[in-house]
């Protein structure tokens with residue numbers, strides 16, 4: 001696909017749980033609160049559905065930052081899902097940091113269905129951070145490069 | 147190989163103004179697996195749906211991708227469309243190019259490219275979709291209403307009217323809620339008790355309604371149509387079945403220092419008490435904090451005098467467990483804490499009161515028997531100043547950002563009632579704006595100004611301080627641009643309202659969402675205002691947002707209609723996106739069962755063929771599809787990767803990740 005912009009556009013993958021964060025993103029949309037187009041959302045039923053493999057895969061395929069959003073602790077639609085996700089992500093992000101993917105490139109945020117403003121703020125902020133860090137070179141599967 | 151159709155919606159100009167829909171349709175039409183693509187003004191309209199149906203039939207499509215608004219909006223619509231054209235409804239994927247693209251991006255090129263990527267992602271997922279069929283479950287034909295105020299009462303009465311059983315769980319000793327505390331109601335000025343208490347009696351007499359007062363919801367399990375709820379009945383130290391409500395215990399109780407919550411703590415009540423004369427159930431309760439017998443073991447007067455032998459000092463909290471098909475939250479509101487508003491002197495001056503306290507002071511059953519007297523010295527106040535928007539519409543972070551909605555009207559009511567009863571009283575009202583939308587509301591407010599001569603001053607109050615027994619209200623009059631000070635005898639604060647604090651715990655128990663102000667979130671602000679986003683949970687009254695009584699009652703009835711609609715069904719379709727375990731990979735470790743919040747996974751011994759005529763019995767996980775809610779916790783926890791979630795399989799999500807990452 002052709003390049004849209006000459007300058008570097010980081011790629012950000014956002015995993016959003018269906019019940020809070022995806023709805024929060026919808027609210028950001030219906031409130032016309034913009035955030036960078038390079039944030040791409042993947043809908044999952046709950047934050048606990050986010051397998052560390054998905055995140056590794058994203059980094060392998062050239063994502064520059066990955067953010068996982070879920071309901072606030074205690075508010076998970078499935079009661080406890082986000083607690084598992086939170087612990088899992090802490091471990092994963094530590095490991096990624098060790099592998100050379102800076103901690104700033106990974107993030108967990110709790111966004112409720114009513115927090116459209118928070119959603120767009122978080123995305124803007126995160127995208128700005130990733131822009132600052134620049135392209136992510138580690139973990140890229142070189143076989144994927146043409 | 148699948149034959150996929152892509153349908154790009156313009157959503158009028160909502161999408162088409164920012165996204166080049168034709169280019170999206172053309173580009174996605176070239177994707178492997180896609181055999182047909184089209185764009186149309188309104189895909190969700192009759193004609194749009196027809197276009198989809200025709201395409202499915204004519205091109206033999208095996209799956210469709212609709213690039214449109216959020217799946218939370220129309221996924222269900224397009225699934226039905228697909229189904230009516232003979233396609234499995236789960237062979238539908240939505241690319242959200244409205245909320246995630248056209249509404250937030252301005253640059254057409256950028257937006258179009260993103261729309262294409264989202265479309266590709268949906269195609270990548272759809273290529274791995276398999277047809278799913280939904281199972282069915284029964285519906286328990288009984289509803290639970292949490293909260294026994296006017297909202298809960300009206301909802302319960304309407305549900306019972308339709309012939310279904312309803313339980314009301316109320317945390318206080320009686321139903322009636324806030325409305326029972328009110329004196330008169332706007333805009334008709336009829337007395338609150340006169341219109342509320344007959345409804346309370348109806349609840350008590352209706353054989354379909356069971357009132358569990360002085361009770362709290364403790365635990366909620368299950369899902370729409372099949373909830374199991376554990377309710378704690380707090381110890382009242384009175385046998386409800388024996389108590390006749392005669393009130394002898396109240397009159398003999400020597401401990402009289404308990405604060406009377408019903409009268410907003412303006413006077414005291416005995417340790418053994420009935421909150422108010424028309425309480426339902428008309429049964430006493432003993433306050434363990436105040437009861438001398440319970441605290442020291444000495445006393446027991448009430449038990450000696452009680453003819454019904456209803457007093458039981460050994461009573462403990464008890465639990466009941468019941469099944470429900472639907473749950474209604476009607477937990478109501480309270481007056482917000484004024485601790486950040488020291489400038490009004492509420493904490494230091496007895497004669498600075500909230501409107502709800504004034505309500506009690508004017509009520510014939512209140513602490514002053516309806517004569518308006520100052521709390522400090524029991525004299526008649528001659529100058530009364532009302533301050534509006536105390537803690538409402540406050541963006542400083544100390545108060546609430548929202549308008550509490552009812553204050554303008556009740557202040558007009560108070561001002562009018564006071565001027566009517568005590569014409570020699572001077573009444574001033576400091577307001578920011580007067581908001582009176584509603585039938586006969588503005589007329590009502592104008593009567594206060596024109597007929598009753600209430601002095602409305604546009605401006606904010608800076609501070610209230612005590613000078614020689616007078617409350618000096620210092621504020622600005624914005625219209626004359628002057629600083630003014632009014633020496634008053636009584637100051638009434640129209641304090642912000644906030645949701646009853648127990649709603650937080652209840653929202654957590656019901657796994658339904660709450661907004662930043664602790665109001666419960668409705669499924670759709672305009673189109674589904676009485677349903678919560680969690681299936682089977684409904685919202686009635688103030689727990690959802692500030693409302694006056696007429697609005698609360700209409701919402702309560704609307705809520706009942708929704709509940710009745712649900713209970714009238716014999717079967718509900720289950721969510722087919724549930725977990726499935728691959729026996730050949732499962733090692734029976736038990737991890738998945740540990741993380742499952744629903745207990746949907748059990749272990750069974752199964753016999754497996756090993757070849758050569760030999761068999762082996764192994765323990766493997768088995769998912770109960772009716773109980774699984776499809777969160778996916780087990781899929782990630784499973785160390786051997788044996789469990790997957792239908793509709794959101796690991797492969798599907800991996801494919802999505804790859805698709806969004808493709809540059």
Ligand code: FES
Nearest residue numbers: 017046070071076
């Ligand atoms: S559903 Fe949102 S985190 Fe579990």
